[in-house]
Amino acid sequence: xxxxxxxxxxxxxxxxxxxxxxxxxxxxxxxxxxxxxxxxxxxxxxxxxxxxxxxxxxxxxxxxxxxxxxxxxxxxxxxxxxxxxxxxxxxxxxxxxxxxxxxxxxxxxxxxxxxxxxxxxxxxxxxxxxxxxxxxxxxxxxxxxxxxxxxxxxxxxxxxxxxxxxxxxxxxxxxxxxxxxxxxxxxxxxxxxxxxxxxxxxxxxxxxxxxxxxxxxxxxxxxxxxxxx
Amino acid sequence: xxxxxxxxxxxxxxxxxxxxxxxxxxxxxxxxxxxxxxxxxxxxxxxxxxxxxxxxxxxxxxxxxxxxxxxxxxxxxxxxxxxxxxxxxxxxxxxxxxxxxxxxxxxxxxxxxxxxxxxxxxxxxxxxxxxxxxxxxxxxxxxxxxxxxxxxxxxxxxxxxxxxxxxxxxxxxxxxxxxxxxxxxxxxxxxxxxxxxxxxxxxxxxxxxxxxxxxxxxxxxxxxxxxxxxxx
Numbered sequence: 001x002x003x004x005x006x007x008x009x010x011x012x013x014x015x016x017x018x019x020x021x022x023x024x025x026x027x028x029x030x031x032x033x034x035x036x037x038x039x040x041x042x043x044x045x046x047x048x049x050x051x052x053x054x055x056x057x058x059x060x061x062x063x064x065x066x067x068x069x070x071x072x073x074x075x076x077x078x079x080x081x082x083x084x085x086x087x088x089x090x091x092x093x094x095x096x097x098x099x100x101x102x103x104x105x106x107x108x109x110x111x112x113x114x115x116x117x118x119x120x121x122x123x124x125x126x127x128x129x130x131x132x133x134x135x136x137x138x139x140x141x142x143x144x145x146x147x148x149x150x151x152x153x154x155x156x157x158x159x160x161x162x163x164x165x166x167x168x169x170x171x172x173x174x175x176x177x178x179x180x181x182x183x184x185x186x187x188x189x190x191x192x193x194x195x196x197x198x199x200x201x202x203x204x205x206x207x208x209x210x211x212x213x214x215x216x217x218x219x220x221x222x223x224x225x226x227x228x229x
Numbered sequence: 230x231x232x233x234x235x236x237x238x239x240x241x242x243x244x245x246x247x248x249x250x251x252x253x254x255x256x257x258x259x260x261x262x263x264x265x266x267x268x269x270x271x272x273x274x275x276x277x278x279x280x281x282x283x284x285x286x287x288x289x290x291x292x293x294x295x296x297x298x299x300x301x302x303x304x305x306x307x308x309x310x311x312x313x314x315x316x317x318x319x320x321x322x323x324x325x326x327x328x329x330x331x332x333x334x335x336x337x338x339x340x341x342x343x344x345x346x347x348x349x350x351x352x353x354x355x356x357x358x359x360x361x362x363x364x365x366x367x368x369x370x371x372x373x374x375x376x377x378x379x380x381x382x383x384x385x386x387x388x389x390x391x392x393x394x395x396x397x398x399x400x401x402x403x404x405x406x407x408x409x410x411x412x413x414x415x416x417x418x419x420x421x422x423x424x425x426x427x428x429x430x431x432x433x434x435x436x437x438x439x440x441x442x443x444x445x446x447x448x449x450x451x452x453x454x455x456x457x458x459x460x461x
Contacts, residue, residue, distance in 0.1 A: 071457050126408040133404050137395035143461075147391050150454045154387055154409055157450045161412035161443060 007208060011201045017194050018047035033191045045103050047194055051202035053096040056124060058206065059089015063131070064156045067149030076221070077214075079145035082152070083135065084213035088206055090128040097121050116166035123162065127155045244327040248335025252310055256339075261313075262306040266347045269305040273298045274354050281359070291362040292421040295355055296414055299381070302347050304403040307385040310336045311393035320393075324460065333386070333455045337448070340389075341382040348378050365427030369420060373433070376440040377417040383444055384409045387451040390458045413443055 023033045023041060035043075066082035100121065101111045112118060134151055138144035187195060256262055277294060286294075314320040323332060352374065355362060364370045388406045392398050420436040 071454075123408050123411055126411075130405045130408055133401060134391065134395060137392075137397045137401055139396065143394055146457045147394055150387075150458050151391055151405065153454050154384075154447070154450055157446050158384075158409050158412055158443070161439065164439060165412055165415050 004208065007201070007204050010197070011205060014047065014194065014198045014201045018044055018198060021190065021194065027188050027190065031190055032188075033194075034188050042103065042106050045099060047198045049096060049099040049103060050195070051199050052092045052099060053121065054199065055202060055206045056089050056093035056096050056121070058203070059085045059087075059092060060124060060127070060152075060156070060159075062210075063089060064152045067152040070145050070149050074142075076141060076145065077218075079141075079148070080217035080221075081210075081214055082145075082149065084210050084217065086128060086131055086148075086152075087213060088210055090125075090132070092206070093121065093124050093128055097125060116162075119166060120162045123159070127159075131155075241328075241331055244331035245334045245338065248323075248327065248332055249338045252336065252339040255313065256309075262309040262343060263346075265309070266302055266306040266343065267350065269302045270298060270347065270351050270354065273301065274351075274358060278358060285361045288361060288363060288425045289422050291359060292425050293418050295351070295362070295421060296377075296418050298351055298355070299348060299377075300407075300410065300414065301403070302351065303344060303381055303385055304406060306347075307340050307343060307382070308389040308392060308398060308402045310339050310386075311389045312398055315393045320459075321461075329456050329459045330452060332459060333390075333452060336390075337382060337386045337451075340386050341379065344378045344382045344385070348374055362425070364424050366424045366430060366433075368430045369428065369433045370424035372437060373417050373420040373424065373440070376437060376444065377413065377420075380413045380417075380440055380444050380447070381410065383447040383451065384413065387447070387455065387458075390455060394458065409447075413440070416440055416443070 021031050021033050023035050023043075025035050027034050033043075062085035063082045066078050066085060070076075070078035070082060100118065104113070104115070104118070105111045108115075131148060131151060135144055135148050138147055277298070314323060356364070385406060388402065388409060392401045392405060395401055416436050416439045420433050420440075423433050423436070
């Protein structure tokens with residue numbers, strides 16, 4: 001309970017700071033954010049867009065790991081953990097896509113232009129969609145769990161190819177290569193702090209939602225279980 | 230001891246061939262997959278020709294469209310080999326008779342032959358019928374076609390094994406396959422475009438490396454996880 005309130009407060013502070021701290025050309029006070037060339041005030045979306053994108057990947061990896069654990073342990077608990085991760089990953093993937101498209105509209109002038117990042121998040125969305133389509137098409141619980149895990153494994157091994165393929169197909173406009181040009185992050189301390197706080201806050205949110213999700217599944221299974229005399 | 234091990238290896242190979250031969254037997258009896266693939270290719274190419282009319286589409290668009298035909302063509306017939314086992318209720322017998330890896334490789338071989346056939350027919354028809362589609366570097370095109378076919382068969386086989394166990398088989402197949410096949414599709418489309426532009430063979434090495442590693446990774450992962458799909 002206390003942790004939940006703390007999490008809510010933490011995220012509220014992050015949101016207020018992320019939107020409220022002044023952006024100035026030459027930061028002098030500890031609370032000044034620097035102006036990112038070409039992005040200006042729009043750079044604030046980084047505090048919300050990057051955590052959601054990060055969590056959509058975390059959700060996928062967690063679904064994959066729990067899927068593999070299910071294949072080894074055959075315990076239905078692991079399957080509901082895997083499904084919960086995928087569900088949340090899908091939610092955050094949608095958020096990352098939407099925030100990214102809004103950012104793209106304001107910076108590049110179009111909601112969608114098949115930038116490498118946009119393509120890979122789109123593929124992630126498709127994989128999540130396919131994963132849930134598969135889950136809903138199998139009635140037997142054990143079969144559903146193992147098929148979903150196998151699909152996650154196959155998707156997991158083909159995903160990394162995009163890292164190599166996309167640069168060959170199209171050049172990127174994504175600010176990460178620009179913000180991160182010399183291999184170090186161009187953020188001052190205030191910006192970095194808010195950014196990391198936001199990353200931690202959203203990850204905490206993800207973890208809390210994940211635990212609730214798993215708990216709900218557990219209770220549902222207990223209710224549905226025939227209580228034999 | 231060594232002869233025993235060699236014997237066992239041969240028996241594995243024999244099982245693979247036997248599964249493959251059995252699939253051809255039952256396929257030739259109904260010709261379900263072959264006619265589905267052929268009719269699909271003919272229909273799609275006809276639609277492309279109608280929609281183009283007398284216009285000349287740019288070669289990049291045409292090389293992309295070739296793989297659209299191949300993708301949906303493959304999706305119309307390649308699931309058959311596993312779906313058939315479920316529909317006829319023969320999968321249990323097959324499980325008793327031979328190990329999962331023999332089943333997987335037998336079915337992979339069967340799908341490989343189907344995809345090669347599909348791609349050859351598609352490319353011949355495409356080259357004959359579609360104006361403006363030219364291949365300047367034949368070597369790139371041929372290697373792309375061969376590697377692309379193997380990659381298609383590899384990914385299509387494991388997805389077919391998955392969807393054969395689900396209740397909505399037909400619609401689910403392209404949905405599940407597309408994200409898995411997309412890295413392959415992007416690479417072969419890129420390589421086909423290079424072949425059309427007349428790039429030197431060495432320029433396409435990167436594409437070929439990607440295709441080969443894709444094939445290796447997908448087949449390796451499939452052999453590991455196939456057990457879990459196949460066994461009840």
